[in-house]
Amino acid sequence: MxxxxxxxxxxxxxxxxxxxxxxxxxxxxxxxxxxxxxxxxxxxxxxxxxxxxxxxxxxxxxxxxxxxxxxxxxxxxxxxxxxxxxxxxxxxxxxxxxxxxxxxxxxxxxxxxxxxxxxxxxxxxxxxxxxxxxxxxxxxxxxxxxxxxxxxxMPIEVAIEDMQKKTQELAFATHQDPADAKMLQMVLQGSVGTTVNQGPLEVAQVFLSEIPSDPKLYRHHNKLRLCFKDFTKRCEDALRKNKSLIGPDQKEYQRELERNYHRLKEALQPLINRKIPQLYKPVLQVNSHSKRTA
Structure with missing residues (x-):
């Protein structure tokens, strides 16, 4: 139409x-x-x-x-x-x-x-x-x-958009009604497959392994970090949903997906748990400091 x-x-x-x-x-x-x-x-x-x-x-x-x-x-x-x-x-x-x-x-x-x-x-x-x-x-x-x-x-903004898109695809495939096991597995494979070139893990290693030297990138760094937290949660939901859809013939495939997911989560953990201290300074300290200087 x-x-x-x-x-x-x-x-x-x-x-x-x-x-x-x-x-x-x-x-x-x-x-x-x-x-x-x-x-x-x-x-x-x-x-x-x-x-x-x-x-x-x-x-x-x-x-x-x-x-x-x-x-x-x-x-x-x-x-x-x-x-x-x-x-x-x-x-x-x-x-x-x-x-x-x-x-x-x-x-x-x-x-x-x-x-x-x-x-x-x-x-x-x-x-x-x-x-x-x-x-x-x-x-x-x-x-x-x-x-x-x-x-x-910028490259980090491109990475944020890509991760948001991957997360949306996972959410859509997980909550699709009626459920589509093939679509769900295809999206899962692209998300947790460790061999995927320029996949989630490589994105995290490139952009989150070090805190950026430019303070202007702090917010982007933090946003990407939160995107990965959301992404791993969606992967977990998708795996749970897939487990409820598969027959006995796909149990080994499910175990392989779960192993890949746990490896990915383990590798991502130190990268997505690192916060930038400058973004979490209490506002009160700034105000009291400005009063003292005044």
Missing amino acids: FGTYFRVGFYGSKFGDLDEQEFVYKEPAITKLAEISHRLEGFYGERFGEDQVEVIKDSNPVDKCKLDPNKAFIQITYVEPYFDTYEMKDRITYFDKNYNLRRFVYCTPFTLDGRAHGDLHEQYKRKTILTTSHAFPYIKTRINIIHKEEIIS
């Missing part, structure tokens, strides 16, 4: 008035990025010539100076509806989340040296929030983008 959304940017003098214009396109709910790319490339290829149209494969900001002035370029990016935290209180049902949509978001991973992906400690993320001139659903299937806002997340 509802749509899938794509940001489409047009670059090149061949497009005339469309040059450097960006739109959000609403497509049928099952449309894939490759489908809309193929369709738009074919449509404009018929108008300008197949060899004159090129689709930009990434979602990085477009530098027109680097583009061939004799060609027409189309950049297509999958986007999702974007809601502020306060909006989510009113947008509860599936319908609420797909009606009166004016803001959309897409994320672009990057590193400071120009690569898209790097090690955990160098992985930044650019979140781009788009605002359209009208709200979907609308009489047209594409609407102009009138405002663009960028939020840059």
Whole structure:
């Protein structure tokens, strides 16, 4: 019933008035990025010539100076509806989340040296929030983008978001009704499997093994620490739920998951129990100190 959304940017003098214009396109709910790319490339290829149209494969900001002035370029990016935290209180049902949509978001991973992906400690993320001139659903299937806002997340903020997402997935799979044992086991495997590359344990070792030297990162460090506490609790709930769902043939698999969980919890314990003293100074001391200096 509802749509899938794509940001489409047009670059090149061949497009005339469309040059450097960006739109959000609403497509049928099952449309894939490759489908809309193929369709738009074919449509404009018929108008300008197949060899004159090129689709930009990434979602990085477009530098027109680097583009061939004799060609027409189309950049297509999958986007999702974007809601502020306060909006989510009113947008509860599936319908609420797909009606009166004016803001959309897409994320672009990057590193400071120009690569898209790097090690955990160098992985930044650019979140781009788009605002359209009208709200979907609308009489047209594409609407102009009138405002663009960028939020840059530091590596530790990216880690916090990833851990929050993992925790939400665990909570959803645990409380799903009717229960889905396969989904629950898949999420559990990704959470407590010790061999998972850049998994929870590696995230904790990279960001929580030392207290940051920059006081500005204290709050992020503490937030990630609390994320891990919540994450381990959700893993425990998920394991308990899985135990109630499995048959005799999966008992050994359950024991293996539990062993992995206990190993993970043991390794995380010293990292998530270390508090930053500066964040826990009593407020009273600060006040009495300021009175003495006054």
